Amino acid sequence: MSIELPRGWLLIWITFAIFTLNAHNSEGRTHFHKKRNSHGPYIGSPVPQPPAYPTPSPPDSGDLGDPSSDGHIFDVRSYGATGDGSTDDTKAFMSAWKAACAVESAILLVPSDYIFMITSTIFSGPCKPGLVFKVDGVLMPPDGPNSWPDSDSKKQWLVFYRLNGMTLGGSGVVEGNGEKWWDLPCKPHRGPHGSTLHGPCDSPALIRFFMSSNLVVRDLRVQNSPQFHVKFDGCSHIFIENVSINSPALSPNTDGIHIENSKSIFISNCFISNGDDCISIGPGCSAVDIENVTCGPSHGISIGSLGVHNSQACVSNVTVRNAVIRNSDNGVRIKTWQGGMGSVTGITFDTVLMENVRNCIIIDQYYCLSKACLNQTSAVFVSDVSYMNVKGTYDVRSPPIHFACSDTIPCANITMSEVELLPAQGEMVDDPFCWNAYGALQTLTIPPITCLQDGSPQSLSERSAYDC
Numbered sequence: 001m002s003i004e005l006p007r008g009w010l011l012i013w014i015t016f017a018i019f020t021l022n023a024h025n026s027e028g029r030t031h032f033h034k035k036r037n038s039h040g041p042y043i044g045s046p047v048p049q050p051p052a053y054p055t056p057s058p059p060d061s062g063d064l065g066d067p068s069s070d071g072h073i074f075d076v077r078s079y080g081a082t083g084d085g086s087t088d089d090t091k092a093f094m095s096a097w098k099a100a101c102a103v104e105s106a107i108l109l110v111p112s113d114y115i116f117m118i119t120s121t122i123f124s125g126p127c128k129p130g131l132v133f134k135v136d137g138v139l140m141p142p143d144g145p146n147s148w149p150d151s152d153s154k155k156q157w158l159v160f161y162r163l164n165g166m167t168l169g170g171s172g173v174v175e176g177n178g179e180k181w182w183d184l185p186c187k188p189h190r191g192p193h194g195s196t197l198h199g200p201c202d203s204p205a206l207i208r209f210f211m212s213s214n215l216v217v218r219d220l221r222v223q224n225s226p227q228f229h230v231k232f233d234g235c236s237h238i239f240i241e242n243v244s245i246n247s248p249a250l251s252p253n254t255d256g257i258h259i260e261n262s263k264s265i266f267i268s269n270c271f272i273s274n275g276d277d278c279i280s281i282g283p284g285c286s287a288v289d290i291e292n293v294t295c296g297p298s299h300g301i302s303i304g305s306l307g308v309h310n311s312q313a314c315v316s317n318v319t320v321r322n323a324v325i326r327n328s329d330n331g332v333r334i335k336t337w338q339g340g341m342g343s344v345t346g347i348t349f350d351t352v353l354m355e356n357v358r359n360c361i362i363i364d365q366y367y368c369l370s371k372a373c374l375n376q377t378s379a380v381f382v383s384d385v386s387y388m389n390v391k392g393t394y395d396v397r398s399p400p401i402h403f404a405c406s407d408t409i410p411c412a413n414i415t416m417s418e419v420e421l422l423p424a425q426g427e428m429v430d431d432p433f434c435w436n437a438y439g440a441l442q443t444l445t446i447p448p449i450t451c452l453q454d455g456s457p458q459s460l461s462e463r464s465a466y467d468c
């Protein structure tokens, strides 16, 4: 069922849409030597400015260092790297890493004006404090699966392991050379005649931080990853700022920033356009703050998927503030599989501008890749989710608000205020969809939401199933 909006509203919003939906940031399959255009503003004018809030400061190790004034520079070329774009410079990087790791406040320098090719490498710690891995040139993996050494893991490329207090940044670029991986016939619709072939399909995450803490990733460009661009697993106290991530809209599984089993994450002022989730938050994450991030084209900011194969998943205290999401398949999403356990709680989306986004606001507790998933009684419990000041336009192919909660474990305490979503084209406004969703509106919304149920659900027995 649909309703019609008053025309005045529509004109205002269409005008808004025309002026803000200008050329988006997609750069397609850019080459690493191209200079990026300057970014658009962090946020368009129609969204009110958020209240002032304190800005967390990075750990001391956030300084990228000035090469001219510091004696602790370990230039990979001094360790034998050629930087000609084709020689395998892995050994030189390992030697430079070993030397830099042993010295306090060292800078491992990947100098500008050179292109370094290295194979899958684990840079492990512990190292002396204050280590900076500074990419001023281009750093890239071998070009595609056929050039990948058989003995190397196809799941990851650069791995930073067991580090405390390291910074990654620089004026250069980490180039993923992902194209041949995206085109493997096992990738969705890349097989003969648009088919998807079965078989192993591992593709490497470009940069992975594993079991590390007090990390800073800042002022860096990362692009064209074969799979996830930057991934954190088992990490805490992460500060990510001014990182731009780009890959084509049709590059499969190229999540921008993925975090799982990690705590205390602050992501700010990042620009991400890619072919999958802009930022994805997996199980075991808490205290995640995302601020001033611009996404699109992408699949939006996603919590999940959670609870796959009846697993327990716990995500709490995630805040997304002052985000812009453009031309994306989803806006802000929570997705869980049937049959999971655990909970997602304490989630705030505050001041999000949507431009031509499908599924602007979505909770999907029936997430399923095969379309053959059975309904199960257990589920990851979703509660205390707030949407404030979420405005803009939606792609009319999907309703702008969709709460599909579990049959047995309803979503509880969804609050909404100042949600105003209008169709990017046309005049018809799609009704929101709710299934088993409890919550309250603090202000009227556009489109109007009448399907949230009052109070709290009765059926929350067996607490232990969703304790975290």
Ligand SMILES: *[C@@H]1O[C@H](CO)[C@@H](O)[C@H](O)[C@H]1NC(C)=O
Pocket: 170, 171, 172, 218, 219, 220, 221, 242, 244
């Ligand atoms: C953001 O990072 C880029 C390098 O990717 C750098 O050139 C630019 O100065 C940084 N911006 C700020 C505000 O530090």
Ligand SMILES: *[C@@H]1O[C@H](CO)[C@@H](O)[C@H](O)[C@H]1NC(C)=O
Pocket: 042, 055, 268, 269, 291, 292, 322
């Ligand atoms: C986010 O953007 C706002 C407005 O542009 C700015 O005032 C604020 O300092 C930014 N926050 C961070 C963490 O950079």
Ligand SMILES: *[C@@H]1O[C@H](CO)[C@@H](O)[C@H](O)[C@H]1NC(C)=O
Pocket: 286, 287, 316, 317, 346
């Ligand atoms: C989430 O935030 C609440 C309220 O600030 C706090 O009590 C709780 O300990 C936090 N949870 C985690 C897992 O950090």
Ligand SMILES: *[C@@H]1O[C@H](CO)[C@@H](O)[C@H](O)[C@H]1NC(C)=O
Pocket: 373, 374, 375, 407
């Ligand atoms: C699962 O439950 C949902 C909600 O009741 C229903 O729409 C869907 O058809 C069910 N799916 C299966 C496979 O039974």
Ligand SMILES: *[C@@H]1O[C@H](CO)[C@@H](O)[C@H](O)[C@H]1NC(C)=O
Pocket: 346, 347, 384, 385, 386, 413, 415
């Ligand atoms: C509902 O969730 C909000 C945060 O989204 C929280 O502040 C509030 O305390 C919750 N209400 C209840 C009754 O738990």
